[in-house]
Amino acid sequence: MTEALTRVLGATDAAAAGPEYVTEPVAYDAILLAGFGGPEGQDDVIPFLRNVTRGRGIPEERLEEVAHHYRHFGGVSPINDQNRELKAALEAELASRGIDLPVLWGNRNWDPYLRDALTEANERGLSKLLAIATSAYSSYSSCRQYREDFALALQETGLQGTVQIDKVRQFFDHPGFVTPFVEGVRRALDEVRERVPGIDPATEVELLFTTHSIPSVDAEKSGPSDRGFGAGGAYAAQHLAVAEVVVHEAGAGQVPWRLVYQSRSGPPSMPWLEPDINDAIAELPAAGIRAVIIVPIGFVSDHMEVLWDLDNEAMETSEQNGLVAVRVPTPGVHHAYVSGLVDLVLERRDGVPVEDRPAMTELGPWYDVCRPGCCENTRLGFRPAVAGVAP
Ligand SMILES: CC1=C(CCC(=O)O)c2cc3nc(cc4[nH]c(cc5[nH]c(cc1n2)c(C)c5CCC(=O)O)c(CCC(=O)O)c4C)C(CCC(=O)O)=C3C
Numbered sequence: 574m575t576e577a578l579t580r581v582l583g584a585t586d587a588a589a590a591g592p593e594y595v596t597e598p599v600a601y602d603a604i605l606l607a608g609f610g611g612p613e614g615q616d617d618v619i620p621f622l623r624n625v626t627r628g629r630g631i632p633e634e635r636l637e638e639v640a641h642h643y644r645h646f647g648g649v650s651p652i653n654d655q656n657r658e659l660k661a662a663l664e665a666e667l668a669s670r671g672i673d674l675p676v677l678w679g680n681r682n683w684d685p686y687l688r689d690a691l692t693e694a695n696e697r698g699l700s701k702l703l704a705i706a707t708s709a710y711s712s713y714s715s716c717r718q719y720r721e722d723f724a725l726a727l728q729e730t731g732l733q734g735t736v737q738i739d740k741v742r743q744f745f746d747h748p749g750f751v752t753p754f755v756e757g758v759r760r761a762l763d764e765v766r767e768r769v770p771g772i773d774p775a776t777e778v779e780l781l782f783t784t785h786s787i788p789s790v791d792a793e794k795s796g797p798s799d800r801g802f803g804a805g806g807a808y809a810a811q812h813l814a815v816a817e818v819v820v821h822e823a824g825a826g827q828v829p830w831r832l833v834y835q836s837r838s839g840p841p842s843m844p845w846l847e848p849d850i851n852d853a854i855a856e857l858p859a860a861g862i863r864a865v866i867i868v869p870i871g872f873v874s875d876h877m878e879v880l881w882d883l884d885n886e887a888m889e890t891s892e893q894n895g896l897v898a899v900r901v902p903t904p905g906v907h908h909a910y911v912s913g914l915v916d917l918v919l920e921r922r923d924g925v926p927v928e929d930r931p932a933m934t935e936l937g938p939w940y941d942v943c944r945p946g947c948c949e950n951t952r953l954g955f956r957p958a959v960a961g962v963a964p
């Protein structure tokens with residue numbers, strides 16, 4: 574993490590953000606790494622997909638299509654191994670800094686579940702947990718759903734009132750998360766120049782920043798309800814802000830870019846965020862573009878959405894359109910990312926004032942504690958959540 578990449582938000586913005594913005598110091602006794610979860614064999618695929626989509630109105634055809642993506646890889650998602658690696662990397666970083674905080678790992682949708690992690694915490698006498706969800710932006714799927722599932726796991730284990738779960742702020746614009754993308758875009762531009770000698774980055778290359786599409790209603794409700802972010806809500810605003818910073822920091826100011834979406838899953842009748850990355854790629858040749866750089870800024874690791882929807886589908890679309898295509902790596906276990914996550918834990922434990930918290934866009938540093946109605950659940954009805962101001 575370099576000094577030049579770190580921008581600090583002014584105190585006036587913090588004051589405007591409200592009193593719950595930064596919390597008092599808390600003597601946490603463990604970190605809870607909260608993952609999405611994924612199947613680890615053919616027999617897991619369907620039960621996993623049922624867990625993810627329960628009550629969410631996802632068409633049967635879509636489930637079959639996604640099951641096929643997992644079956645192609647032997648029914649194994651790479652995501653659990655990636656989280657095992659991240660856990661080990663966090664433990665190594667904590668040890669190297671002399672910080673004595675155990676890391677527990679639990680998933681929302683597959684074994685080991687969050688409830689298993691809470692049971693383990695209780696057995697080990699750990700009761701003040703600070704959660705890191707493997708998800709950087711604000712929306713129902715990427716923030717509130719984790720908070721609701723923490724509340725559910727506390728209920729399932731009977732540990733409400735015994736175990737406390739707080740959550741580090743959304744880290745979309747933390748230098749630890751942004752730096753790997755900056756490096757990746759620089760390298761990708763070099764690679765494109767090598768592969769297409771004489772190419773003009775200002776007119777013949779396009780950067781496509783890509784993230785998970787979500788229902789438009791969820792996007793509108795993303796972030797606190799009292800801040801006007803427009804139609805795409807905080808979700809789109811955060812991605813646009815991060816993309817702009819990455820372009821700038823990578824020295825790619827002359828290269829055209831746009832934000833696109835992928836992995837749409839609801840029924841066709843329901844509006845989701847657009848344009849789809851494949852549609853965007855198909856439009857490039859007519860605009861004189863010869864090479865595309867795909868930047869997966871919505872994702873923290875190379876899980877199935879990256880391996881299938883980008884490395885398979887979007888690459889094929891690029892090839893069909895005669896484009897040279899390079900996909901930038903996700904943060905994974907990049908040292909800047911791992912050490913940034915530890916910084917986020919310490920900042921929260923120590924109650925670091927907002928003006929000393931790193932953030933690379935004007936939208937951050939984001940809130941420690943979510944406000945009422947933040948990233949409202951539009952499809953399952955009200956569910957209790959931790960790590961927020963009630964309800
Ligand atoms: C914003 C967002 C993130 C990023 C934030 C974060 O990382 O949390 C994310 C991550 C992930 N999504 C994942 C997998 C799936 N997501 C699905 C379905 C959905 N995702 C949604 C949104 C998001 N999803 C939404 C709005 C739905 C529709 C159902 C609903 O309204 O909730 C489905 C059902 C089938 C389908 O429809 O695709 C699957 C299998 C995996 C694991 C991959 C692996 O196994 O490697 C990961 C990391």
Ligand SMILES: [Fe+2]
Nearest residue numbers: 714785836878
């Ligand atoms: Fe998803």
